[in-house]
C-alpha cells in the first residue's frame with residue numbers, strides 16, 4: 201500500500217530491515233505535534249475481557265465504558281435510572297452514554313441479533329465491526345477475493361497495527377486493561393524503538409473540539425530531532441526489561457529489535473534494571489553533561505560517543521515517576537520558536553516542569569489546548 205505523506209512534517213519511507221517507517225521531513229522540535237489521526241476502525245476489547253473474567257466474576261459482563269464512544273461511564277451512572285446511560289435492549293450486555301450513542305451503535309457495529317449464546321456474541325462482537333468496515337468499502341464477496349484467508353490476513357494485520365485505548369490510570373493498578381482497539385491509518389506507519397523520540401497522547405474521556413472525536417489521538421515529539429531521522433514510538437511502556445521487550449516484540453509483532461538500547465542491554469545481566477543503571481549514571485552525570493547529551497541527539501550520529509548514555513538520560517528526563525505509571529513525558533507544544541518547559545505524561549496526564557517540580561499535584565486529567 202502506498203501512502204501519501206500525512207503532513208508536511210513527516211514522510212513515509214522504506215527503512216532497511218523495518219519495512220516502511222515515518223521520517224522527519226524537516227527538523228522537529230520537542231513537544232511539536234507531528235500527527236493527528238482518527239481511527240478508521242474501532243472495536244471494543246470487552247469480549248476478550250469478558251472471556252477472561254467470566255469464570256471469576258459475576259459482574260464481568262457489565263461495561264464500565266460506553267460501547268460506542270468508549271468514554272468511561274462513572275460507576276454511579278451505571279444502571280442508575282436517573283442518568284442518561286442506557287443498556288442495549290437487544291443484547292442486555294452493552295451500556296451506552298445516552299440514546300444517541302446507542303442509536304449510532306445499533307446502526308453500525310452493534311446491530312441487533314436474536315438470542316445467540318455468550319461465546320457467539322463475543323465472536324460476533326469482535327468480527328462484526330471488521331466485516332462492517334469491509335462492507336462499507338464494497339469489498340465483500342468472492343468476486344472481490346473475500347475469503348477465509350483474507351479474513352485471517354486482515355486479523356493478522358489488525359494485531360500488528362491496532363492501538364489500544366486503555367482504561368484510565370490508577371496508582372493502585374499496575375496492569376491497565378484495554379477498553380477498545382483502533383486502527384489509525386497514519387500512525388500505523390510508526391516503527392518501534394525502545395528509546396522512542398515521539399509518543400502518543402489520547403484524551404478519550406475529554407470533550408473534543410468540534411472538528412475532532414474523543415478517540416482521535418496525537419503524536420508529539422519527546423525531544424528535538426534533525427531532518428531525515430526516523431520517528432519511532434515505543435509499542436509498550438519503556439520500563440520493560442530487555443528480555444521481556446524482545447519476547448513481546450517477536451511474539452506480538454514478529455521482529456527482533458536491534459535498536460541502540462537493545463544493543464547495550466543485550467550485554468547486561470538479567471538482574472540489571474534500567475532504573476539501577478540510570479541511578480548509577482545520575483551520580484556521575486552533572487547538569488552540563490545532560491545538556492550536552494540532549495544537544496547531541498540532534499546530531500547525525502547521536503550515540504556514537506557514549507553507548508550507555510541514552511538510557512540514563514532518557515529515564516531521568518522522560519519517564520514518569522508516579523507509582524505504577526511508567527508513562528513517557530513529552531513537553532507541551534512550543535509557542536512559536538519558544539520551547540515549553542512543561543512536560544506531560546502520556547499515561548497519567550501529570551504535568552511537570554522540566555526541572556521535575558510537580559505543577560499540578562493530584563490532578564489526573566489535563567485538557568490540552570494547542
Ligand SMILES: C[S@@+](CC[C@H](N)C(=O)[O-])C[C@H]1O[C@@H](n2cnc3c(N)ncnc32)[C@H](O)[C@@H]1O
Pocket residue numbers: 217218219220221360361387388389390391392393453454455456457458459
Ligand atoms: C505498526 S507496523 C509499522 C509499519 C511497518 N514497518 C510497515 O511497513 O507497514 C509494525 C511492524 O513494523 C515492523 N517493525 C516495527 N518496528 C521495527 C523495528 N524496530 N525493527 C524491525 N521491524 C520493525 C514489524 O514488522 C512490525 O510488525
